[in-house]
Amino acid sequence: MFEDMAGETKSGEEAHKAMKITVNGEDRCFDAPLSIAGLLTSLGIAGGKVAIERNLEIVPKSAYDTIGLSDGDRIEIVHFIGGGA
């Protein structure tokens, strides 16, 4: 349906190489390996108040430390803001 896997890893051998990751629509470069928790730290975002989607799949908070990012990943980091009817 809305599971689009276009952001899947293209090469498996990206360790210690620069990865291009799209975060909230912006292309950014990071060094591999990098977990979701590591990404949040490098962006200065507290993990407790956000929700994260990796390639259109929700990442549970319990997996922030264990899920590693891959080159080409598309990440969405969202939170609650004021909003009305």
Added chain:
Amino acid sequence: MTNQATDTDPLIIAGRVFSSRLIIGTGKYKDYAENAAAAEASGAEIVTVAVRRVNLSDPSAPMLVDYVSPEKYTFLPNTAGCFTGEDAVRTLRLAREAGGWSLVKLEVLGDEKTLYPNMPETLRAAELLINDGFEVMVYCSDDPIMARELEDIGCCAIMPLGAPIGSGLGIQNPVNIRLIVEQAKVPVLVDAGVGTASDAAVAMELGCDGVLMNTAIAEAKDPLQMARAMRHAVIAGRQAYLAGRMAKRLYADPSSPLAGLI
């Protein structure tokens, strides 16, 4: 229905008990501090919130939850701005992950100019969400047949618009709102269109279980004063509805007895 005082006449949505029948949005305020003060003044126990991308260039910017606490208010994540069922479902799944709440407000818009709901998409998204374990309060058109379908598929509250979102035009179709109220077995709340206190009272006098508003308070010259006015209007409208209004007559009927007139 019996004549009850407000404190013994709770609003029950999906098994949750609320004493306030006013739900307010958290958009369009000058800042979060004003927003928090208005929420306090309104007496609301439920606030709607939106889900948006974190601002990467300023991650330390003020956050809603630091002012309007989810410990104090029931957060009702909404899908404002979504134009497809998929967008709405995706947004609410993220909201559930961010906050852990399954009570949500679904709104699928059909048109940018009127922000009128797209009802076929709304029905489809509601079904997806209910199957996924969400409790869905649904923004909808004031069509009683659509409202009944939404109730039949399991929505926990029906929320027809009184007038277009942000218009402040008041209840444009009181007959339809009343038809929806009469047939519904779940709470009915007017969502959108209220402009001032009397509009909220009208919605409640029609028998609605509650009112959801944002712009009427946020765009008032004095939002705190208007928040207080809305609190009273919703209570007054509810009590008038429970009291049962007098019959209308074409001609006068004196209030003082005629017997003993000198």
